[in-house]
Amino acid sequence: xxxxxxxxxxxxxxxxxxxxxxxxxxxxxxxxxxxxxxxxxxxxxxxxxxxxxxxxxxxxxxxxxxxxxxxxxxxxxxxxxxxxxxxxxxxxxxxxxxxxxxxxxxxxxxxxxxxxxxxxxxxxxxxxxxxxxxxxxxxxxxxxxxxxxxxxxxxxxxxxxxxxxxxxxxxxxxxxxxxxxxxxxxxxxxxxxxxxxxxxxxxxxxxxxxxxxxxxxxxxxxxxxxxxxxxxxxxxxxxxxxxxxxxxxxxxxxxxxxxxxxxxxxxxxxxxxxxxxxxxxxxxxxxxxxxxxxxxxxxxxxxxxxxxxxxxxxxxxxxxxxxxxxxxxxxxxxxxxxxxxxxxxxxxxxxxxxxxxxxxxxxxxxxxxxxxxxxxxxxxxxxxxxxxxxxxxxxxxxxxxxxxxxxxxxxxxxxxxxxxxxxxxxxxxxxxxxxxxxxxxxxxxxxxxxxxxxxx
Amino acid sequence: xxxxxxxxxxxxxxxxxxxxxxxxxxxxxxxxxxxxxxxxxxxxxxxxxxxxxxxxxxxxxxxxxxxxxxxxxxxxxxxxxxxxxxxxxxxxxxxxxxxxxxxxxxxxxxxxxxxxxxxxxxxxxxxxxxxxxxxxxxxxxxxxxxxxxxxxxxxxxxxxxxxxxxxxxxxxxxxxxxxxxxxxxxxxxxxxxxxxxxxxxxxxxxxxxxxxxxxxxxxxxxxxxxxxxxxxxxxxxxxxxxxxxxxxxxxxxxxxxxxxxxxxxxxxxxxxxxxxxxxxxxxxxxxxxxxxxxxxxxxxxxxxxxxxxxxxxxxxxxxxxxxxxxxxxxxxxxxxxxxxxxxxxxxxxxxxxxxxxxxxxxxxxxxxxxxxxxxxxxxxxxxxxxxxxxxxxxxxxxxxxxxxxxxxxxxxxxxxxxxxxxxxxxxxxxxxxxxxxxxxxxxxxxxxxxxxxxxx
Numbered sequence: 001x002x003x004x005x006x007x008x009x010x011x012x013x014x015x016x017x018x019x020x021x022x023x024x025x026x027x028x029x030x031x032x033x034x035x036x037x038x039x040x041x042x043x044x045x046x047x048x049x050x051x052x053x054x055x056x057x058x059x060x061x062x063x064x065x066x067x068x069x070x071x072x073x074x075x076x077x078x079x080x081x082x083x084x085x086x087x088x089x090x091x092x093x094x095x096x097x098x099x100x101x102x103x104x105x106x107x108x109x110x111x112x113x114x115x116x117x118x119x120x121x122x123x124x125x126x127x128x129x130x131x132x133x134x135x136x137x138x139x140x141x142x143x144x145x146x147x148x149x150x151x152x153x154x155x156x157x158x159x160x161x162x163x164x165x166x167x168x169x170x171x172x173x174x175x176x177x178x179x180x181x182x183x184x185x186x187x188x189x190x191x192x193x194x195x196x197x198x199x200x201x202x203x204x205x206x207x208x209x210x211x212x213x214x215x216x217x218x219x220x221x222x223x224x225x226x227x228x229x230x231x232x233x234x235x236x237x238x239x240x241x242x243x244x245x246x247x248x249x250x251x252x253x254x255x256x257x258x259x260x261x262x263x264x265x266x267x268x269x270x271x272x273x274x275x276x277x278x279x280x281x282x283x284x285x286x287x288x289x290x291x292x293x294x295x296x297x298x299x300x301x302x303x304x305x306x307x308x309x310x311x312x313x314x315x316x317x318x319x320x321x322x323x324x325x326x327x328x329x330x331x332x333x334x335x336x337x338x339x340x341x342x343x344x345x346x347x348x349x350x351x352x353x354x355x356x357x358x359x360x361x362x363x364x365x366x367x368x369x370x371x372x373x374x375x376x377x378x379x380x381x382x383x384x385x386x387x388x389x390x391x392x393x394x395x396x397x398x399x400x401x402x403x404x405x406x407x408x409x410x411x412x413x414x415x416x417x418x419x420x421x422x423x424x425x426x427x428x429x430x431x432x433x434x435x436x437x438x439x440x441x442x443x444x445x446x447x448x449x450x451x452x453x454x455x456x
Numbered sequence: 457x458x459x460x461x462x463x464x465x466x467x468x469x470x471x472x473x474x475x476x477x478x479x480x481x482x483x484x485x486x487x488x489x490x491x492x493x494x495x496x497x498x499x500x501x502x503x504x505x506x507x508x509x510x511x512x513x514x515x516x517x518x519x520x521x522x523x524x525x526x527x528x529x530x531x532x533x534x535x536x537x538x539x540x541x542x543x544x545x546x547x548x549x550x551x552x553x554x555x556x557x558x559x560x561x562x563x564x565x566x567x568x569x570x571x572x573x574x575x576x577x578x579x580x581x582x583x584x585x586x587x588x589x590x591x592x593x594x595x596x597x598x599x600x601x602x603x604x605x606x607x608x609x610x611x612x613x614x615x616x617x618x619x620x621x622x623x624x625x626x627x628x629x630x631x632x633x634x635x636x637x638x639x640x641x642x643x644x645x646x647x648x649x650x651x652x653x654x655x656x657x658x659x660x661x662x663x664x665x666x667x668x669x670x671x672x673x674x675x676x677x678x679x680x681x682x683x684x685x686x687x688x689x690x691x692x693x694x695x696x697x698x699x700x701x702x703x704x705x706x707x708x709x710x711x712x713x714x715x716x717x718x719x720x721x722x723x724x725x726x727x728x729x730x731x732x733x734x735x736x737x738x739x740x741x742x743x744x745x746x747x748x749x750x751x752x753x754x755x756x757x758x759x760x761x762x763x764x765x766x767x768x769x770x771x772x773x774x775x776x777x778x779x780x781x782x783x784x785x786x787x788x789x790x791x792x793x794x795x796x797x798x799x800x801x802x803x804x805x806x807x808x809x810x811x812x813x814x815x816x817x818x819x820x821x822x823x824x825x826x827x828x829x830x831x832x833x834x835x836x837x838x839x840x841x842x843x844x845x846x847x848x849x850x851x852x853x854x855x856x857x858x859x860x861x862x863x864x865x866x867x868x869x870x871x872x873x874x875x876x877x878x879x880x881x882x883x884x885x886x887x888x889x890x891x892x893x894x895x896x897x898x899x900x901x902x903x904x905x906x907x908x909x910x911x912x
Contacts (some may be wrong), residue, residue, distance in 0.1 A: 030767030071861060091769055097665070154767055181671070209553070210883035214651060214853030215637070217783055218753030219744045221737035225691065225756050231681065232688035276664030278665075279808040281677035288675045297674030300681050301771050302762035307779060311486030311610050312548055312655045312816045314781055314854075315757050315882050322680075323763060326768055327673055352735040360768045383480030390503075397670030406483045426771050427666040 004445045007133045008438050012213030015129050015441065016112075016434065018048065021115040022087075022121050023105040029088035029154045038150050038161055041087045042066045044127075045148050052128050053135035054146060062158035069169070072135065073143045079455045080143040081448065082172035082411075083131075084401055085124025085179065086152035089116035090426045097428035110434050118431035123178040124417070126437060130444035139445060141452035145172055149401075152179075155199065155361025156400045163408045174374040174451065175405055178440060180395050180417030186437060187265055188386040190378055191395035191415040193293070194402055196328030196365035198337040199301075202345060203356045204320045210306075211316040221352035224305040224320040230348060230355070233300055238284035240296045241326075243344045249331045253294055262287055262354070264393055274422060295396035296337075297327040315382060322394060323360070327396060334362030363400025366413070373454045374414045378442065381416075381446035385439060389437040397425075416447065457662045460901045462892050463589045464606045469653035471585050471897065472890065473570075474504065478543075478577050479561040479570040485521060485544035485610045494606050497543045498522045501584075501604050509591035510602060516894050518614035521606030525625070527590070529599045536599040536912045537904065538628035538867075539587075540857055541607035541635065542581025545572035546882045553884035566890050573888035574879040579634040580604055582874070582893060586900035595901060597908035601628055605709045605857075608635075611655065611817025614737070619864045628909065631861055632828040636851050636873030641891060644838040645723055645829065645853035646869040649749070650858055652784035654793040655757075659812045660776045666762075667772040677808035678843060680761040680776040686811070690754055694740035697754045697782075699800045700899060709750055717750065718743055719871035720849055730878060749850035752793075753783045771838060776902060779816070783852060790818030819856025822869070829910045837872075841895060872903060 023342040027041040028034040042059045049099060050057045054070030065088060073080075092102035100106040101286045105114035110126070112122065127146070134140040147170065149159050163170060169200045207216070236242045253261070266289055272280065282291035291297075307313035307319025326337055342357040349355040370392050382390040395415070400456035402413045418440035424430045465469070483497040484490040498515045500522045506513045511527030521544060529536075548558035548571045556562040568578065583602070590596040603626065605615055616826035619626060636647040661673070662679035692698045707715070722745055728736065738747035747753075761776025763769035782793055800812040805811040825831060826848050838846040851871070858869045874896035880886045 030769060031765060084784050088699045088773075091763065091765060091767075093664070093763070093765065131762065153769075197670075197770070199770070201768075209880060209885070210550070211553075212853065212881040213732075213753075213757060213781060214653075214757045214783055214851070215881065216731075216748060217755045217781075217852060218751055219736060219738050219748040219852075220731060220733065221735075222755050227760070228684040228687040228756070229691075231684040233679065235685075244900075264778060272542065275667075275676060277662065277676065277808055279677075279806075281808045282675050292672060292675040295674055297669075298761060299669045299678050299770075299772055300684070300776075301669060301769060302764045302773075303684070303776065304764040305681050305761045306758035307547065307549070308758045308760040308777075309487060309547060309549065311547075312657075312779060312781070313486060313609075313757060313882065314653070314655070315546075316755055317758070320756075320759065321764075325669060325767060325768070327670055350735075352733055353563060394599045395670070396673060396675075397668065421671050422666060424667040426769065427668065429665070434595065438626065444648075450563045 001137045004133055004442050006274040008441050011200050012438055016263055019122055019125050019437065020105040022125060023116055024103055026103045027150065028087050028091050028388040029151050036209045036216060038065050038088065042068050043148055045087050048128055049146055054130035060160055060162065065384040066160070067162055068148040069146065072140060074140050078142050078146060079452060080172040081451065082145045082147060082170060082175045084128045084177045085127065085148045086120045086127055086150065087148050088150040088153050089119070090153050094428060107434065110435060111431040113429055113431045115430050118419040119425045119430065120152065120179045122301060122432040122437055123365065123418060123440065126178060126440035126445055129441045134151045134445050134448065141448050145170065150249050157361060158170065159401060160404055162363065163404060167409065172409070172411060175271050175411055176416050176447065177399060178416050178418060179399055180397065180415045180424065181419040181421050182417055183265060183393065184420065185386065186386060188374065188390035190253045190390050191329065191417060192370055192392040193367040193394040194365060195396055196332060196333045196334050196397050196398065197325060197363040197398040198328060198341065199325040199362065200338060200341055201358045201360055202322050202324060203397055206245050207318055208294065210318050213314040214317040216316050220316060222355050224317055226350065226353050227320040227322060227364060229307065229394055230262065231300060239282055242372070246337065249333065250296060250329055258290065260287055261394060264289060264391060273444050275323055292396040294329055296329050296332060301325050303396035326371040328365045330365045330367050332365060334364055338362055339371045363398045364403030366402045366406065368413055368415060372412055374412065374451060377447050377450035377454055378414045381443050382448045384446050459591045460898050462587055463518050464897050468894055475581050475893070476561040478581060479572055480542060480559055482559045483544050483606065484547050485607050493523050494544065498524050498606055501543050504584055505602055508588035510772065516618065518618055520614040523606065523615070523618055524604040525602065527601040528596060528856045530596050534598050535629040536601060536627065537907065538601045538603060538626060539583045540631055540633045541583065541604045542576045542606065543604050543907040544606040544609050545575070546609050548612040550884060555885055556832040561657060563890065568890060569885055571886050573886050574875040575881045575886065576608065576635045578893055579874060579896065582634060582896035583900055585897045590901050590904065597904050601626065604625045611819065613817060616856055616860055619860060623865065625867060627864065628867055631867055631869040632872050632903070633869055634872050634874060635853060635855055636853065637875040637877050637879065638873055639721060639849065641878065641895065644842045644844060644846035646834055646846050647850045647873060648826055648848040649786065649823040649850040651852055652790050652859065653781060653819040653856065654784060654790045654797065655781040655816035655818065656797055657814045657816055658778050658780060661774060661810045663774055666774050672772050672858060676772060678698040678772050679809050682806065682809045683761065683776040683778060686801065687756060689804060693795040697752065699796055701796050702793065705789065706752060706785055707787045712801060713833050714746065717850060718745055720745060720847060748852040750785055751784050752788060755781055757781050763777055768859055782789060783854065784821045786821045786823050788821060790820055794818055819854045820859030822858045822862065824869055828868055829906060831866065833903050833907035833910055834870045834872050835908045836911045837899050840902055841899040860887055
């Protein structure tokens with residue numbers, strides 16, 4: 001029997017090649033023109049699961065993008081681990097800011113550059129390869145189920161129906177997700193919380209057509225100007241979110257919890273230098289770590305209206321738009337927050353424009369326990385692999401499935417992420433370290449081993 | 457000798473066909489990809505001037521788009537009229553809002569629908585056809601010079617150099633421009649003032665790359681949010697422009713002047729219904745007519761940043777942009793205002809972003825005299841043609857050449873416009889009434905006749 005380290009060593013070129021093949025699919029779920037690529041990607045994932053040794057592999061249709069399922073039940077009396085991941089990726093634009101094309105994976109300085117390299121193709125595929133090792137070496141100490149979806153980046157709209165309709169098939173003892181980051185290869189960490197999400201699109205309509213800004217300017221409300229006033233009013237001077245009731249359900253952390261959180265290694269000068277900013281920003285009374293982890297936020301993800309081409313056009317636009325998302329923290333509810341936003345935005349809109357608020361998608365915040373067997377197994381696996389005990393952190397991102405699983409299947413999740421915050425997720429030049437990828441493959445079988453042992 | 461009415465009657469189909477041919481060129485000056493179409497349009501205009509009887513026709517190169525020149529000197533002792541117009545047009549987007557394609561002129565309900573139909577192809581071409589009539593019927597009572605440029609919609613950047621270098625060739629007694637509107641066919645009017653323009657583009661930069669709004673949201677300033685705060689602060693609660701010094705040079709009109717101005721037919725309910733708005737907007741203390749004519753403005757012509765495609769992307773953008781233009785009134789200076797804006801915008805920008813203000817182009821405000829021979833000739837021509845005495849109005853638009861001519865050639869301008877405010881200039885479905893077009897051709901020879909007579 002080969003050890004996992006030996007297996008990774010002798011197969012690493014193939015592991016990289018396979019990941020590159022997966023990264024070449026432009027499986028962008030936000031844009032319907034990539035539908036065919038989505039289907040091809042799902043089929044590729046299914047083939048790889050079969051090759052690794054999974055049974056009952058199926059590309060399951062949904063009302064949206066398909067979900068890839070596969071399993072290996074070694075012994076019904078053993079605990080069952082469900083691996084969740086997603087094969088869809090964020091849009092790649094702005095394309096001109098990529099140093100190499102987003103769907104032609106390129107290695108530079110030990111990093112794989114490609115859209116989806118870390119989020120989440122590179123991370124879920126580690127599980128496929130770790131599974132391959134365990135199958136080949138008769139080392140699978142738990143039953144395993146894979147569920148790899150194609151709509152995570154657009155809010156997992158059809159996953160809920162699939163989970164509800166497949167409760168038996170998906171039955172498990174713990175869910176493992178590698179779709180988050182750790183502090184560094186020198187300081188492993190495990191995220192123990194995720195923010196929820198409420199994503200809306202607003203449309204402000206002024207006159208019924210674009211107008212000449214000379215003929216009508218100054219006499220008719222400009223929806224772009226009005227939109228700036230509306231958005232500007234959503235944060236007060238202390239950068240608190242100025243929507244009545246927004247913070248009502250937020251659970252404040254205790255002094256001790258905040259102190260523990262702020263013990264994570266964080267160098268503000270390094271942070272600013274990495275981002276190229278002179279000053280950080282955020283809610284008064286909280287540290288940068290707290291602002292990005294335990295506090296709710298409201299961000300403009302996109303804004304547009306009027307003439308945005310080359311040169312100048314003197315137009316008073318008919319419409320202006322923004323995409324706005326709010327990150328939510330434990331005890332906030334995405335539907336409630338979406339409704340609060342909608343009501344507030346409609347209330348503050350002046351009579352000379354019409355506003356429309358369209359909810360895009362939402363997801364609930366979660367906190368994962370640190371006293372569970374699964375967390376302890378993850379802790380031991382990481383400690384063995386990285387020679388350092390991981391510390392718990394609170395992540396700022398959102399994975400809607402975590403709350404959904406907890407509700408529908410009554411199981412908790414372990415966020416076994418191997419990415420880094422600097423991996424440029426959702427940005428140009430997304431990357432994933434080759435070492436992170438290979439270390440991840442090495443660590444996962446240890447998690448299975450300790451999870452089975454601790455369950456005995 | 458045919459009268460102009462008879463000539464228009466017997467040639468109107470050809471007059472329309474020729475205009476349609478001119479309108480089919482997508483001569484968009486704001487977008488460099490139409491450069492070749494610009495050149496073709498200039499050449500078409502030159503050919504038509506030659507056919508109509510002009511001498512010394514030339515497509516004059518400039519550092520930008522060419523200027524078409526032509527002239528007919530019948531007798532050096534007669535007064536000389538210079539006709540200015542522009543063959544370039546505004547961009548046609550948003551294309552999806554056009555009922556018929558912008559560069560395939562279509563007639564509906566007696567209106568010609570096409571980009572440039574009124575602004576300014578349909579209007580300057582009336583002069584070419586009126587000139588043709590006067591040549592054929594030996595009725596040219598003044599010398600005439602044509603100068604038709606191709607950069608009016610982008611600020612006439614190279615016209616100044618051309619005018620300075622061709623002072624002798626362009627020497628004239630009055631400039632006539634048909635590039636403005638009248639109240640209606642039932643109530644002719646002559647614009648006696650134009651607003652100036654200062655057009656800038658602002659760029660707000662936050663982090664050096666697009667970020668994941670979950671990982672960084674709340675902890676790093678979002679340039680789109682900051683941009684909304686900056687723009688929102690540019691108008692105060694009374695919709696005064698909140699840039700220090702902005703109004704310093706504005707000459708306030710007297711009570712009598714304001715009363716005269718407000719006597720123009722204006723039905724606010726009709727105005728609101730036409731635009732589909734519930735309420736008008738504007739600077740406190742002024743009427744809609746005043747806001748659109750005699751008061752300076754600041755309008756967002758375009759705003760963009762972050763993800764603006766289909767669906768949702770949770771990005772914290774690196775940059776956000778806006779195109780902002782200010783209309784200026786007599787005694788304001790575009791360079792001074794551009795500098796005031798730049799200084800103010802840079803001053804109010806918070807330390808966590810960088811802002812850059814790029815001036816696009818400017819133009820000076822003008823007032824044209826109503827006691828000149830040229831104005832009286834225009835008045836008589838319109839009265840004869842429309843059976844009603846025209847009233848003077850103040851236009852909200854800008855034609856930078858007017859101030860330039862006054863400065864360089866020391867001559868005044870008559871704004872002999874036949875468009876309507878409802879012609880959708882700069883908007884989808886731009887149109888120009890066939891009757892406006894033909895009435896314009898009828899009126900222009902009368903102007904020449906009266907201008908020569910009054911000069912005797």
